[in-house]
Amino acid sequence: MTSSTTKPTRYAATTRALHWIVALMVLATIPVGVIMLQDGLSRDLRNTLFILHKNGGVIILLLVVLRLGWRARNPAPPLPDSVPPLQARIAHLAHGALYALLLVMALSGYVRVRAGGFPVEMLDAIGMPGLVPRSDSLAETAKWVHATARFALVALILAHIAAGLNHLRKRDGVFERIWPPFGRGRV
Ligand code: HEM
Numbered sequence: 001m002t003s004s005t006t007k008p009t010r011y012a013a014t015t016r017a018l019h020w021i022v023a024l025m026v027l028a029t030i031p032v033g034v035i036m037l038q039d040g041l042s043r044d045l046r047n048t049l050f051i052l053h054k055n056g057g058v059i060i061l062l063l064v065v066l067r068l069g070w071r072a073r074n075p076a077p078p079l080p081d082s083v084p085p086l087q088a089r090i091a092h093l094a095h096g097a098l099y100a101l102l103l104v105m106a107l108s109g110y111v112r113v114r115a116g117g118f119p120v121e122m123l124d125a126i127g128m129p130g131l132v133p134r135s136d137s138l139a140e141t142a143k144w145v146h147a148t149a150r151f152a153l154v155a156l157i158l159a160h161i162a163a164g165l166n167h168l169r170k171r172d173g174v175f176e177r178i179w180p181p182f183g184r185g186r187v
């Protein structure tokens, strides 16, 4: 039981919901991005995967921007004292890098598609014009950024998941800051 004067020890329900929705979407978007580029797929399957990947990526972008706006007003609760300051600093930097890489991935994907003259079905449906000029060289640069930054994103996500599972194993209260995804949960 917490009183109204006790400092929060876990993320707000909105933060937790956004974390797990974005996490699931990113964990699905990466393999879809890799599979859709493989040889031997039928045209229909490739098109479906491209549509899922591009539009899912745009939704991730919107959710990350929403999350950053929400975070600016709702800072992370203080970590338990058992977490050494250096580890807390590294975790803070890693979380910042995760946000930055998600933005780089989503924006470079958008630029690659729009500069290449391709559709983003969801945005086309609401009549949103392309925000970048049609340019093959810009599309190629964005394609390179997208294909390169994914290695950093995957590496960081693996390290992040390993750290999260390590906290779960140690039962030091850090995993419970972000879990369960919805509702009040155990405080
Ligand atoms: C693609 C997948 C994921 C992404 C992009 C991601 C991203 C993030 C970010 C940016 C934060 C910092 C929240 C903030 O303070 O603003 C965070 C926190 C956290 N994440 Fe993830 N996450 C992912 C998957 C996971 C998974 C699978 C786990 C479980 C093993 C996990 C466990 C945690 C924990 C325990 C925290 C809280 C850390 C703390 O309180 O300092 N995350 N995540």
Ligand code: HEM
Residues within 6 Å of the ligand: 026, 029, 030, 031, 033, 034, 037, 053, 054, 055, 056, 057, 058, 060, 102, 103, 105, 106, 107, 108, 109, 110, 112, 113, 120, 143, 146, 147, 150, 153
């Ligand atoms: C956080 C969001 C995103 C992630 C994690 C992601 C991840 C990936 C990955 C892993 C690949 C495979 C790269 C390769 O094997 O070379 C890929 C390819 C691709 N992605 Fe994304 N993506 C995201 C957002 C987007 C968005 C928003 C768009 C477009 C609106 C997009 C468009 C593409 C395209 C067109 C390719 C194929 C690139 C090529 O022409 O070779 N992606 N993405």
